[in-house]
Amino acid sequence: MTGCVFNIQKFSIHDGPGIRTTVFLKGCPLRCLWCHNPEGLSRERxxxxxxxxxxxxxxxxxxxxxxxxxxxxxxxxxxxxxxxxxxxxxxxxxxxxxxxGNDMTVEQVMKKVLSDKIFYETSGGGMTVSGGEPFYQHEFTTELLKAAKAEGLHTAVETSGFCRTEIILAALPCIDLFLFDYKATGDELHRKLTGVPQAPILDNLRAVSDAGGKIVLRCPIIPGANDTEEHFAAIAALAEEISGIEHVDLEPYHPLGTGKAEKIGKVQEFVSKIPEKDRMEEIRSYIAGCTSKPVKIS
Ligand code: SF4
Ligand code: SF4
Structure with a gap:
């Protein structure tokens, strides 16, 4: 079996605990206006x-x-x-x-991932599967995660949560940590900003938690799109409600997607501004005041 991989990022320190290798897979059903990895949207090379x-x-x-x-x-x-x-x-x-995007077998990806095993062992790191949306190529993702677990690695997935529930639950035994996105509050706004409905994502978030999955709730902060008090309150409420959420990560907008889109002949029309450090701290502090779970800025 092969998967279409568009990047294997070594020494990654933002995609889960410790030093990690992050495997980026092509294909995503969402169309977030600010997408940071537009080269991961299409499943095709x-x-x-x-x-x-x-x-x-x-x-x-x-x-x-x-x-x-x-x-x-x-x-x-x-x-x-x-x-x-x-x-x-x-x-x-x-x-x-x-x-x-290159078609690679699980064995080929694992060979690259395992070449840094020593760093995972000394730092508490491992392998993260990202994208795109990792469950868009769910068979490959699940096989890759199984192979990593067989080697004793810590595993994480960075997911939008938009996929069939049975797919995500089938992979759950091989996933030590879900880096689960929460992008907008309210179905209408969610559709406008990401192109897909919100309900299946929330259903999957609850299903992962109910099945014992450990979750970091990852919340992109996009000025002009989702930086509202209503959204911040909803983030805190979710963190309180869902027992599997261990902490909340706030991710400030950056405009890197614009240049990446141009290189593959696409146009990213949405432009926002990078939130000031003080503003991020203000948001963090507001959310942290409404939930008992830790809230961090990544
Ligand atoms: S530009 Fe021409 S040569 Fe290059 S990949 Fe496309 S068809 Fe092939
Ligand atoms: S013209 Fe530019 S893109 Fe074409 S082969 Fe030469 S350097 Fe590469």
Missing amino acids: EIEYEPTKCILCGACGGVCENHAFSEESGHLYARESCTRCGRCLERCVAGALKFV
Whole structure:
């Protein structure tokens, strides 16, 4: 079995306890306006073109049978003509063209993950599966988690929680920690900001907790989208209600998704601003005042 992997991030310290390797899988059913990893949205392999690296050598145009490149005004890449055959990538010595997403077996991923086992053992770390949405490729994700557990690794998944409940519960015995997103309060706003309804996510959050899953509730703070008192109160209420939630992580918005989207020919129109440190502390303190669970800024 293979999964489409778009990044394997070593020495990650923000995706669960200790030093970790985070495996990013392609494919996500959500369309969050501020998506920090737009290269993980499509399940398909894509091609990234970085104009700042391009030396205008013309080698790509020389091998493309579909005439996807033109040098009439600088360098144009017509993605609609591209079949992603990869011929041009082999010719691009400047590294301006590269695939986003490679089909890998569980064994291939585990080989990379296990090469840092010593660091997991000394730091209490392990492997985190992220994306995209890890359960979009649920069979691969579950097999990967099983393989990691068989090696004695601590495992975590970074999930939107938007998938069929039976899928998430089937994987639960191999997951030591859920990094579970909570993005907006109220179905109408949730649909507007993420493109999907909220109810299945809340159902899964409760199902994971009821089944004994350990959860960190991860809450992106997006000025102009979800930074309301109503939302902060709902975060605290959820933390109080759901016993599996161990703590709340607040994640300030950053605009990195905009540049990443451009490289794969997409446009991220939504723009917010990075919240000031004082504002984040104000939000943290407000939520912490309404729940007994720890509230942290990541
Ligand atoms: S991947 Fe293939 S079809 Fe696409 S631009 Fe490169 S050579 Fe042309
Ligand atoms: S082969 Fe690479 S460096 Fe040369 S023109 Fe094409 S994208 Fe630019």
